[in-house]
Amino acid sequence: MLELNRLTEPVRQMAEALAGRQGKLQSLVDQARRALATHAAVTEDLRARLSQAVAVDPSWRGAEPLEPRLDVYHPLPEPLPATLMASDGSQIYPDPHAAALYYLLNVGAIVLRQGSGQAPQVTTRSRLVFDEAELYDEVDRLVSTDQVNAQRDLWELELLAELAAQERERSAGSQPLVALSDGPLLLWMPQRLTDVEQARRVEMFAQALAALQRAGAVPLGYVDRPRSANVVRLLHLAELPADAITTAALRSNRFAGLSDRLLFRDLPAGHRTALFAATSEINRSYAAQGQRICFCYVNMAAGQADRPIIVRVEAPEWAAAAPNRLDAALAAVRADCRLAGYPYVLARAHELAVVRRHEQEALEAMVQVEMMRHGLAPAPSDKQAQKGLVGQRR
DSSP states (O other): OOOGGGGHHHHHHHHHHHHHHHHHHHHHHHHHHHHHHHTOBOOHHHHHHHHHHHHHOTTOOOEEEOSSBSSOOEEOOOOOOOEEEEEEEEEEOOOTTSSSOOEEEEEEEEEEETTSOOOOEEEEEEEEEOOHHHHBOTTSOBOOHHHHHHHHHHHHHHHHHHHHHHHHHHHTTOSOEEEEEESOSSOOOOTTSOHHHHHHHHHHHHHHHHHHHHTTEEEEEEESSOOOOHHHHHHHHHHSOGGGOOHHHHHSOTTTTOOHHHHTTTOOTTEEOOOEEEOOHHHHHHHHTTOOEEEEEEEOOSSTTSOOOEEEEEEEHHHHSSHHHHHHHHHHHHHHTTTTSSOHHHHHHHHHHOOOHHHHHHHHHHHHHHHHHTTOOOOOOHHHHHHHHHHTOO
């Protein structure tokens, strides 16, 4: 039971701290923007510093500029009709206290042909995993939530590649094809993973991106309200003395707490920043597969009077190599945001994918019925049974 009366003072203190933090952030924004103006030109000195930083600390997550200036803002073109497709997924994690041990992946996808007047094409797919070989790893540990999430993310991307190939065959290249993923394309890797496991994950994701490339699609990872600070770290590096670029200095970021989104909050509506590539070790693994990921920030707001909607968009470098093609894809996505400030296709894909509480309960009931039909006696653990009783109290 949550005793809200005991939280009155902590909540007041939190609001006070947030207000104080806001003032500090504004000061950091002002300092970072001055640094951006000072170091806007991408010089040989800056590139040398980047190489030095990566050599000193291979895990440093800065930004490599892919354009001549850091501060350039590009206007997006007027949107032309494109075919937008998006996927999203959800899951039921394995529960060792449930009547049966399994996990579920559920993926939803939508294909929207802008300007065609056709109803969107929707797809949902589910996978129930119960084989012991897939439930446990090589040392008999139950599959982790991270492993389930990785399988879900890969399935989302593979479904996009499959639909893109079908769409390209159907339309014979009549419209640009944009494949939207909810979240970054650049994988997050837990530190506990071995180098072999990391390489395997990157290879599988790279294969899905390559399939999208063959289909002529532009894959975009759409990150709403991003907290990344790659460009901010680059500015910190630019201000360090050349002989002071050490691991400790790189990690003692003078702009700590500031995100790229706040740095670029003055980005005009319908514009994007310059392109960058993350300097992470994982991105170097992507690059080895021909799928290095780059990113930019875009203001998806419908007009200048609207509040800024600064999002991070990731794309493989081959998709961004032709800026006109990338900008056309971003313009099509922005057109899809006009209704709610967020892509309709991603919201619809989420709606298709999400497993609701009553659906999860219905699935569990199905599992138990089938177990009984096969002579089994399904029952949750004593711990789960007791929690269920307690949870029903009002």
